[in-house]
Amino acid sequence: MHADQTTARPDAPNVTDDALYLDGIPHDRFAEMRAAPGLLWHPYRDGGFWAVARHAEVRQVSRSPEVFSSAIGHTNLWDLEADALEARRGLIDTDAPDHTRIRRLVASGFTPKNIKTWGTTVRELTAELLDEAVAVGTSDWVDSLAAPLPIRVILALLGVPVDDADHLVALSNHLVEGTSEQQTLAPDAFGNTTELRLLPFNSPASHALFEYGEALAARKRLEPADDIVTTLVQAEADGERLSGAEFRNLFHLLVFAGNETTRTALTHGAMALADHPEQWQRVLDGEVSVEQATEEILRWATPVLHMRRTTAVDTELAGTRIGAGEKVVVWYASANRDETVFEDPYRFDVGRDDNPHFAFGGGGPHFCLGAFLARLEIQVVLEEMRARGLRLRRVGDPVRVPSNFVHGVLSLDLEVVS
């Protein structure tokens, strides 16, 4: 072997080119990263990051927030100027103690017990959407179920009137575009006058969501109700625990995350059930519970592909020295196919017994706030499909979002057969 080949560490295969994701997650490249000893350096724009691909190290990074910070730098791949970082700072981009304060405030709405109280609402909505899809026969699953269900549920939790749902769905869809190079909105869309670099996802749709959230908060101060926005504004009044910017960013996050992520899980889940009818049969037959199948759908879908952390101190990971201030990116998309954790990881198997997937992140304080809500929605969809004896059939190929950050699907034509 050539001398400089033994000393130079090879770069990671490129997994950040958005166009790659038009054909799905580049699993072969992640497998290559997992097989490499230590960590691989991934060049990105003017710099790069340490790519964390194995389950064990995604877990370690996620659970060591004092070393791998969410507040230093940004949690997306690119860097932000200091003022932009401050303007955007929310639940995702904070460390303790700020994170703990905001998280506790909003978490009360998402506890297992609280989420259970939404079961009837979720079931009624699901039944309505499924019956419509059956009547139509063949439709775009994203439009007919995967998009409307989660957004209507999260908006109900937040206390947003039903009539505003379509507007907020449109705004949330624009945000996803902001994570790729394909902005279609003009910078001054929705009356935006803020520099895009100061807005989440660099999107003028963020401005519109902020404005909507603030107007809603003002209304809830006058007419409190049993919803999350009321909880947030009342806490704000009680002890000034949430700043105006924190509220705006939190509202924005809840709309986006509640809309986009569960939609992705429901779409990939439906696609997998259509492609693997024998797996759905196991659920229909009662051999596998909907709870168990839901966990496999979550692993399979991995709605959020990665998060970035930045080292607060010099450290070592997988035998690789990392200096303070370096970028470390944890790839949930890769951890969820780690062959040392999941037997036959590329097989969709609804009956997996042990399924420690990272669809909700790798653990640690930033563990998905909406995990129980997402689970409830997927479980209810499966239950209602099972109760009707429905089967799904693929009609066309999915149109995917070209993004290295979300595993989004724009459309997926399916036939719903009763």
Added chain:
Amino acid sequence: MSADDVAVRVDTEVCIAGGQCELLAPDIFEIDDDEVVAVVRGDGRLPRNVALEVIDRCPSGAISIVGGSDHIPASGP
């Protein structure tokens, strides 16, 4: 109750109410809706293997075995 049962505790300063404990061992753990942290029901005793599973899955590393060697690190190997 068996000899292999252990008692667990929750560090409420660390807990983020992720709710994984309630999902895995609903008889022992509950997310308190007022304090928004996990609380242990009764004497908090459960089989060691269940306790280890809950400790492993707890996202924040807030759960430990009472009288265990200080506390069991949740971040694994």
